[in-house]
Amino acid sequence: MAFHEVRFPTNLSFGAIGGPERRTEIVALASGYEERNTPWAHARRRYDAGMGLRSLNDLSALISFFEARAGQLHGFRWKDWSDHKSCVPSQSPAFHDQEIARGDGQMTQFQIVKNYVSGAFSYARPIAKIVKDSVRAGIGGVEVFLGTDFEVNNRTGIITFTRPVPVGAEITVGFEFDVPVRFDTDRIAVSVASFQAGEVPQIPVIEVRL
Structure with a gap:
């Protein structure tokens, strides 16, 4: 297939x-x-x-x-x-919508996920089929930019940063899928x-x- x-x-x-x-x-x-x-x-x-x-x-x-x-x-x-969307349907994706990982100072590639949260419980859904040019991303609360700071594989949902993400830095993304x-x-x-x-x-x- x-x-x-x-x-x-x-x-x-x-x-x-x-x-x-x-x-x-x-x-x-x-x-x-x-x-x-x-x-x-x-x-x-x-x-x-x-x-x-x-x-x-x-x-x-x-x-x-x-x-x-x-x-x-x-x-x-x-x-x-x-x-x-990474946000509610009535809004547009923002770079801080979903936390997908924390930096360890070595990794540059991360799987995009969408988190479903209710009370103290949550579920992380891996997202593979990203809509082209829809991804926004942030590191440590600061927005970074497609083509300069990261690239996205729209077929697998893997986001690749141009340099390792600092230790403990929050990696966030917004997207359509x-x-x-x-x-x-x-x-x-x-x-x-x-x-x-x-x-x-x-x-x-x-x-x-x-």
Whole structure:
């Protein structure tokens, strides 16, 4: 399988339904208590691409995209409109949005992550598919600049600074990102008459591990 660095049409993904899925294994004990565990370190996202279709032209664009990916064979980028920035959706990314690491005086490369925080608990989600030219970064609370102080691999989410980050310095980033996905079906079944009558085909899309 190859991954195509192309984004699913954003006007079609805008109306899609979907979000993160977790897998939790629950064992009920004889005492009535439960033991809960998960084999997944990270959530996996699912979407329905069919929900964003509003016209026959949209349907045609979807079929063209589906055929170019050979169904489930090739992955692609997907914009999750509810979660595609390092900040809240109503704001623009800033260099201090997410702390990704602390400098040790030797390393220059770091994985970009997004932190989900609730109370005293948090989850760090690795982000691979960065939107080109969207990254802002800071070291020790001071903004540094793309092309001069750092470079970003938009396919892997690795940020590389031109010199080692000083010991203890906070590394922060702001960015926009896509979700790596593939179609979760090799078949699109749609009737034009039914579509015009308001019946929307189901086109499942699922996140892929990289």
